[in-house]
Amino acid sequence: IDYNSFYEGFKKPFGAIVTGQEILFRLKATGSDHIEVTLVMAQEGKSEQFLKMAPEGDGFYKVVSTGAEPGLLFYYFIISFSEKLVTHTIYVGAQAPGIGGEAVLRENRWDVVPYQITLHQFVEPAPSWYKDAVFYQIFVDRFYNGHPEGKVLNPKKNSFVYATWEDTPMYIKDCQGSITRWDFFGGNLEGVLKKLDYLQELGIGGIYLNPIFKSRSNHKYDTGDFLAIDEMFGSEEIFQELVLEAQKRGIRIVLDGVFNHVGADSRYFNSFGSYPELGAAQSPDSPYYSWFNFFQYPTDYECWWGVKDLPNVNENNPTYRNFIVGPEGVIEKWTRMGIGGWRLDVADELPDDFIADIRSSMQKANPDTVLLGEVWEDASNKIAYGQRRRYLLGKEIHGTMNYPFKNGVIDYLKGHLKARELYHRLMALKENYPREAFYSALNSLGTHDTKRIFTEISDKEHLKIAVGMLFTFPGVPCIYYGDEAGMKGEADPDNRGPYPWGKEDPEIMEMYRSMIALRKSSPVFVGGELHPFYQENTFGYLRLQGEEASLIIINREPEDVRLVLNDALGLDEVPEQFRHILTGEYHLKAKSFNVYQL
Ligand code: ARE
CATH class of the missing domain: 2.60.40 (Immunoglobulin-like)
Incomplete structure (x- = not known):
């Protein structure tokens, strides 16, 4: 039998399905007189249902109405046919888990890979200001020192601060290894404030700010105090001014929320006694003691990816949870100041119901806000710590940082992927994500955690293709500060160089400007x-x-x-x-x- 001419299967509607919606399955199978087709379907964790498909006209059909419970649904087909009085059975499924596309025929039931359907209740879209915007990501210490005379605000003890921006190595050319993990460059919120006109003129509608709360490091993922702006970056007054001045220019600011861990050097843990309060590492009598999980007190404790500097917080602890999402909590305080929303650091390590609480607290303070999550993989089917994540099913985040998009574009342009493979990778996102989540992904070509795009792709013609895709693909395009200036950078910390003000690469700047103009020339690039x-x-x-x-x-x-x-x-x-x-x-x-x- 000619297997290739044997089948043609698909489902309608395409892609993720809202709970309760009906799905039509159709499979064309010819070549034998005695064909039977069975649709095998299961909601994750439940047993398989075997549903006979009815022959009609040019194929076999089945209409299935889905249940009310969001989650993943899996299906494949069993075809049996007889040939010269012998009955054969074949199994029809997907190419790989989570990747739909062309059907693959298997002779053994255990080899069939079921297709995925994301069954969701993602009906409340992200705010339209967000979907319409072009975003810009700023790593504050490296963007601009806006203080009069370039003086550095409150330098940290023992930290190295470059006296003037001009003395710093140029990050336009390949200049690697000059930045160490603990350097400070003196960029601050006044700097962002002073560059708002530049961002407005570039066409920016949203800024994703890396963390800005008080902490010891330059990156501030080691929060010292959730209720205070870092003194090197500025003050609450300057932050408020920044938010309002940005708003005047049609720009909203999204803050980085790091709620999975805190700094060992913090009000809460206080390993070094830098804070006046009694921290968890200082005494079991500390009011924060129950936020953390100690294996052996006080030296051995649960921390993020083995980094002792970042003790993990127990998000199910009621005091901690209330502190973050309760009335007058961290989310409410900063959201009330007029920000556009939050990006959740390591979203895949936060419990689902905690993320849902953050969303409610944020929307209570301001309903016109967006919640983004840091997830590096296909966020529809990620399993983290043994649990299938539910962040895209409706109650949690609006969109994720779209690393699969970035990886696909780069791998294709470097010749590591065929066009067909790129197609399947991007189609998998379109198929698996609820439509609104696909259109609300924060697309970028690089971040503070990856190599810079001009280092990944140093051929300017190829770079232009990458930038073109960024601005014409569904999702919100986000420029990592300085990419538009032609900055280079290997992995962290080299990718966090100081912005080369006045020394931008004119050709690359023009490339970004023209692609931003293209995006804004038609609504088709936003919603099409x-x-x-x-x-x-x-x-x-x-x-x-x-x-x-x-x-x-x-x-x-x-x-x-x-x-x-x-x-x-x-x-x-x-x-x-x-x-x-x-x-x-x-x-x-x-x-x-x-x-x-x-
Ligand atoms: C730095 C160095 C480390 C070093 C560490 C020790 O990069 O190599 O071991 O220092 O001092 C922040 C800082 C980093 C710092 C880190 C720890 O920005 O400079 O590291 O704190 O001090 C995974 C996570 C993802 C995470 C990335 C970095 O899943 O959540 O790793 N990203 C966030 C932020 C970071 C931040 C933290 C988390 C911690 O955006 O900036 O780091 O708050 C795959 C996997 C991903 C993986 C990714 C990269 O594709 O699928 O899960 O991301 O690779 O490793």
């Missing part, structure tokens, strides 16, 4: 449906909204390519009136990003 396709090593996508359409085609190869688009692209979902766009011949220059606005 996404229909990706590939042919050989060419990757492309159509964005559609109402009568507007935009076609992007990427040629990563060092040679010109002649591309003939035709019906074979498998774009069954594209409405009839747009199909003509996908036929025709295109001449693509070597290493080019091509946009056709239609």
